[in-house]
Structure formats: C-alpha cells, structure tokens
Amino acid sequence: MPMTITEKILAAHSEKEVLSPGDLVQVKVDMALANDITAPIAIKVFGEIGRESVFHRDKVALVADHFVPNKDIASAEQVRIARDFARRHKITHYYEGGDVGIEHVLLPEKGLVLPGQVVIGADSHTCTYGGLGAFSTGVGSTDLGVIMATGEIWLKAPPTIRVNYEGRLNPFVGGKDLILHLIGMIGVEGALYSALEFGGAVIEAMPMYQRLTMANMAIEAGGKNGIVEPDEITKAFVKERGPEAEAGAVYYRSDPDAVYERVITVNVSDFGPQVAFPHSPANIRDISESGTVLLDQVFIGSCTNGSLEDLRDAASVLKGHRAARDIRLIVIPGSPRIYMEAIREGIIETFMEAGAVIGPPCCGPCLGGHMGILASGERALATTNRNFIGRMGHPESEVYLGNPFVAAASAVLGRIGAPGEL
Amino acid sequence: MLAEGRIWKFGDDIDTDLIIPARFLNVSEASALARNCFADLRPDFAASVRSGDILVAGNNFGCGSSREHAPLAIKAAGIAVIIARSFARIFYRNAFNIGLPLIESAEASEGLAEGEKSRVDLSAGTILRISDGARFTAKPVPDFMAGIIRAGGLVPYTIERIKAGS
Structure with a gap:
C-alpha cells in the first residue's frame, strides 16, 4: 500500500x-x-x-x-x-x-x-x-x-x-x-x-x-x-x-x-515578501500592499528565524545603515554557536553599528516573556511566528510578522518596508 | 457524566495566549493559573466563573502554543466542559489528558448564548438549555478519548496500562 x-x-x-x-x-x-x-x-x-x-x-x-x-x-x-x-x-x-x-x-x-x-x-x-x-x-x-x-x-x-x-x-x-x-x-x-x-x-x-x-x-x-x-x-x-x-x-x-x-x-512567482498583520498569522498582505505602518520595535530572532543564515540575511540589508531613531532593534542569535560565528563573521558588528541590542540566545520577546516587551499602542515587526493579541506584551500592542530581510529594512525605514526601498 | 452551569460565550480562534498570557507562565500551580485565566480578554472571568460553568466557543478553540497551563487554568477556574465548533489539536489532547472534557457541536456553538443555564450529558452527547428545553447534539466523544476521561486523565490511564503490563 x-x-x-x-x-x-x-x-x-x-x-x-x-x-x-x-x-x-x-x-x-x-x-x-x-x-x-x-x-x-x-x-x-x-x-x-x-x-x-x-x-x-x-x-x-x-x-x-x-x-x-x-x-x-x-x-x-x-x-x-x-x-x-x-x-x-x-x-x-x-x-x-x-x-x-x-x-x-x-x-x-x-x-x-x-x-x-x-x-x-x-x-x-x-x-x-x-x-x-x-x-x-x-x-x-x-x-x-x-x-x-x-x-x-x-x-x-x-x-x-x-x-x-x-x-x-x-x-x-x-x-x-x-x-x-x-x-x-x-x-x-x-x-x-x-x-x-x-x-x-x-x-x-x-x-x-x-x-x-x-x-x-x-x-x-x-x-x-x-x-x-x-x-x-x-x-x-x-x-x-x-x-x-x-x-x-x-x-x-x-x-x-x-x-x-x-x-x-503555489506559484511563488506571484508574490513578494509577505507580512502578517495583527492579530493572526493568516492575515497576510504582500509587502507592496502593506501601506505605511510606523514601527516602535523590530525583533530578529526566534525558533522561526534565529539561524546563522537568517542573521546573515538581515545583516546583508543592514550593512552600512542605521536603524531609524525611533526604532528599538533587538537581535537574538538562536544558539551560542550561532552567536559566536556571527561575531567571527562581523555580523554582530554590523548589527551593533546599526544600533541593535543583542540578546543572549533564548526565546526573548517572541512570547512576551522578556527582553523586549511592548507597551500599549506600540507596534513591532518580528521575524517570529505568532502575532496574536498581546503576544509580545500589552494587549493593545501590535505585532507584524515578516522575514529577516524585511525586518532589517523596516528597522532602517522606521516603518514596514522592503529592502529595495533603501 | 453530567455538567450543569451557566454559559460563558467566546468567539473563534481563541488562542492560548488569550487563555493565559505568557507573563503568567512563570508558575505551574493550577490555582494560580486560574486567577489569571482570560486576564486580558475577559478580566471579569476568573472572579465570576462558578464551578460547573460551561464554556462555549466557535472554531479552533485553543490554537497556538502547547502550554498545558491553558486547559489547567480553565479547569481550575471551575469550567466543567468546553463546547466548541472545533478545537486546535494540541489543546484537544491536553484537555482530555488532564481530565477536562471537550465536545464539538456546531449547533450548540451557535445556539447557546452568554449566561444561559444549560446541562451537558457527555456520554449521550447532548446539551440542554434549561430555560426552554432546547436540545443540541454533539459529535460523540471518540471511544479512546472517553476512556481517558473515564480513567480520570492520561496519568491514571497510563498507570493502569503499566500495571496491566502492556
């Protein structure tokens, strides 16, 4: 059978x-x-x-x-x-x-x-x-x-x-x-x-x-x-x-x-980077249709996008740029080995020059645990997996989900945007 | 098994972060979790729910994380049974494993309203609204799951299996 x-x-x-x-x-x-x-x-x-x-x-x-x-x-x-x-x-x-x-x-x-x-x-x-x-x-x-x-x-x-x-x-x-x-x-x-x-x-x-x-x-x-x-x-x-x-x-x-x-x-030729809008991972829009969403925080990490390659992807966009004045950029490598390798490759330097806070390997703010909790009314774009109500902090905060390239570009732009806009 | 109480009505896709937000997961005692059950969504719930009350929801109840703290909080708060149109997979297992019965009934999910007194007969798979005697039927609980509930949850069920030498 x-x-x-x-x-x-x-x-x-x-x-x-x-x-x-x-x-x-x-x-x-x-x-x-x-x-x-x-x-x-x-x-x-x-x-x-x-x-x-x-x-x-x-x-x-x-x-x-x-x-x-x-x-x-x-x-x-x-x-x-x-x-x-x-x-x-x-x-x-x-x-x-x-x-x-x-x-x-x-x-x-x-x-x-x-x-x-x-x-x-x-x-x-x-x-x-x-x-x-x-x-x-x-x-x-x-x-x-x-x-x-x-x-x-x-x-x-x-x-x-x-x-x-x-x-x-x-x-x-x-x-x-x-x-x-x-x-x-x-x-x-x-x-x-x-x-x-x-x-x-x-x-x-x-x-x-x-x-x-x-x-x-x-x-x-x-x-x-x-x-x-x-x-x-x-x-x-x-x-x-x-x-x-x-x-x-x-x-x-x-x-x-x-x-x-x-x-x-699924024909992948049909779409660009995808963004999940609050408060559901199914509330998907193409980045080109995401409008102007101003952000307070960008988080790069988690079990979804915390690998060395994910960090490389984000760093490739951030290189030579700085996060917008009003953005808290938080980066958490997924493991000690990834953290170490990211230091050796100069990726951590790129993040820090962009104004990022680097956290120790852990789940971090993904589930509103700690290391980057959102206040009421704040908006974050995160490379994580869930954007339920209150997922990363206050029940009146908002979480948008995207890939590491989008997260890096959004940190620089201060709003949700694509790397092509830099 | 019978349950009788007031209905607490919820909508679709109630996730485990809404049932018990992560900031309350630094403890694992059921009574402590119950105090913060639905803390953000229904702040009045934990203080007002009475033992034997019934939770009624729409689609995909309990989606999201695997935290068993979610059904533990609901059960310890006093809810005797949850009726929904559908349940998320991990929540479904968790609830039966800790001895909190769930039943799937689209008609009860639609027909029952907040605060109505109702009676649930789990073995018969029927739900009765006390005020007008309206009856709703549910999908029967699978035999295997009913067995776990009869044993009192997965732990006593497993102890029985170990004793039986299987």
Whole structure:
C-alpha cells in the first residue's frame, strides 16, 4: 500500500506495517523535549506515574530557553525544577546558561534530531524538525511526562496535505514568505489535525534553514506536523553533524502514488515578501500592499528565524545603515554557536553599528516573556511566528510578522518596508 | 457524566495566549493559573466563573502554543466542559489528558448564548438549555478519548496500562 513519508515514519515506530489516516497507534519516541515552562508540569506528571527512571537518558532533552536568563524568582524556581530533575536522572541533554540556545535551533544544530525520527516536544513549534524529514509534533506537559516514563505516545495518523511550490522566487522571498503565504491561503485551521508536506521544485532547491522555518510554522495553520522529504541537501546537513548523526538518520520519501487529502499548488512567482498583520498569522498582505505602518520595535530572532543564515540575511540589508531613531532593534542569535560565528563573521558588528541590542540566545520577546516587551499602542515587526493579541506584551500592542530581510529594512525605514526601498 | 452551569460565550480562534498570557507562565500551580485565566480578554472571568460553568466557543478553540497551563487554568477556574465548533489539536489532547472534557457541536456553538443555564450529558452527547428545553447534539466523544476521561486523565490511564503490563 502506498504511503506518505509521515505514514511511513509513524508505521516504522509502531507495531503496524502500514498506516492509514485515522489509525490510532502507540508510537515509540526517539527524542522527547521540554523547556523551562513546560518541563515542570511534565516532571510532576512523571512523578505521579511512579517510574524510577526516565525511559532513556539520552532521549530526553530539557532546554531552559523561554524565561532565561531567569527573569524573576518564579522563573528561576521553574528552571531549578528542570535542572534538579536533569541531575537526578542524569539527563544527557540538559541545556542552561551558556550552553542554551532556542530548543528548535539547538537540537538540529547538535544533530540530536534526525531524518526519519519521531520527535515529540512539549512546545508547539516542535514541528520544526519536519524540515529534516522527521515526524515531529508538539504536545502538552502531561503527554511529555508520560513519554519520559514510557518512551511512547498514542497518536492518530494524520491525513496529509501536499503543497507543491512552483515558479521562480522573487528577490528577498524565502521559506518564511512561502509558509506565510500558505497560511494566508488556507487559514489558521486550514491544516487542522493534518500533516503539511512541502514539495515541488522550489522546496527541492531550498536551503535547510528555510525548510526548518517552513515546518516550524505548520502549527500556525493548525497542522500536526510539517515535513519535507529528505534529499541531498538534507544529507549534507546531516553529514555536517558527524558520523553518529549519519548513522542514525533514516531517509523516507512519500510513494509516488501516496494518497493525499488535498494537493495545493503555489506559484511563488506571484508574490513578494509577505507580512502578517495583527492579530493572526493568516492575515497576510504582500509587502507592496502593506501601506505605511510606523514601527516602535523590530525583533530578529526566534525558533522561526534565529539561524546563522537568517542573521546573515538581515545583516546583508543592514550593512552600512542605521536603524531609524525611533526604532528599538533587538537581535537574538538562536544558539551560542550561532552567536559566536556571527561575531567571527562581523555580523554582530554590523548589527551593533546599526544600533541593535543583542540578546543572549533564548526565546526573548517572541512570547512576551522578556527582553523586549511592548507597551500599549506600540507596534513591532518580528521575524517570529505568532502575532496574536498581546503576544509580545500589552494587549493593545501590535505585532507584524515578516522575514529577516524585511525586518532589517523596516528597522532602517522606521516603518514596514522592503529592502529595495533603501 | 453530567455538567450543569451557566454559559460563558467566546468567539473563534481563541488562542492560548488569550487563555493565559505568557507573563503568567512563570508558575505551574493550577490555582494560580486560574486567577489569571482570560486576564486580558475577559478580566471579569476568573472572579465570576462558578464551578460547573460551561464554556462555549466557535472554531479552533485553543490554537497556538502547547502550554498545558491553558486547559489547567480553565479547569481550575471551575469550567466543567468546553463546547466548541472545533478545537486546535494540541489543546484537544491536553484537555482530555488532564481530565477536562471537550465536545464539538456546531449547533450548540451557535445556539447557546452568554449566561444561559444549560446541562451537558457527555456520554449521550447532548446539551440542554434549561430555560426552554432546547436540545443540541454533539459529535460523540471518540471511544479512546472517553476512556481517558473515564480513567480520570492520561496519568491514571497510563498507570493502569503499566500495571496491566502492556
């Protein structure tokens, strides 16, 4: 029976040989992760189940990336719960302090999530790893606590929506724009409970960091997972992670006659950079139709666009420019390694010469945690994934989503604009 | 399982940032979370909601982050059941996992109004408006999910499974 890549990965991790959408299966988990917000509840659940040890100390990752460096006493207590648990159970992959990066940037960078794996995380953007050709999805803390105890999760095999991107990319258009455009087309529940499989000539030529960005935002369309079939670009990425990663990767592809719930074709020649207007990631406009939107803050970073390549993209626009007088420009590299490399390449210098504040690797202001909270009436353009009411601060603030090129140009212009306007 | 209470009516795409804004996520105790449930959207909610009340919403309730703090806050505030036209995926799992039942009913989502007293029969999948006896039907809760609710949530369900040696 023909299967999609999502069905093949789930089948390979269950007792079934073939899977169809709707089948309920117990699935073995290759990597389970939680952060400083979601881990404490998962740890409590783990305690209630009463198992002595976690199912595998190398297959649990705890990443304190949300409210760190600890922003207040309550947050510090949450991190301590995670740290104590990690010590007690000798969790190999515990990250805090100078080791920490944004979970969905850090884990692929370290080769801890690989093609063909099942990765389940207590964070909705766990779907990011689909960019590598893994099945990955977000759950809550109780599911995660059960996985830490048993190594398994129940899942319903999702139907798959195949999205083929064809045509020729316009300047300053990349993965972020392709996923925003799609969410604008199908809506915030357009892929509810479904897998979103990205393909077509444009995806086949797309670098890994942009594939990760696309899969990252599958959840914003309600999707269970986003996924890209692995290819030579994937294999090159895995090779850079070392021989252990290469040995662990399994490369699945959808069968040519796999059954899809729906097939969508997007012609990328038709649009420029995309901007999501408040207060929904589906409220999409082309940059050319965004009008005059004055800004108070620009944020470049997050699990969506916090990679080294994203920073390079932004710096290429900012080079030789300065952020407008009234703009707070905040840049947060996604991991310590990215931060270091950005220093070596002179990217951080470019940002600082442009007037940017550089934050330590963490989620930062994306979820209104800290390091760049908005006051009432303030507007920000961010390279993040959500622009819900109050997402980055005051409920009367506004968040606009865009790609790193647009963010850099907007910082200089003091309003939403394209690099071509500089 | 029966629930009876007043309706709290919400619209479409109520995201988890609206249910419990991130600034309140530096704690994980359900009672503390409940105090800030819908803090920005319905500041009167946490103080006025009574145990057994029913939340009614439109499409895609609970979209956004995976924070289990969202259903925990709603449950601890006193809400006995949520009725919506549809639920976001992670919220759906989370709610059942912590023993907060959800039912999907387009007709109840449209027909019920703020403040109306209603009774929900989860096993029968029916909703009754007390004032005029109007009945609404819901999509039956899938057997597997009903099993989790019967066990009291995913934790007791898992303990049973471990004991059974599966």
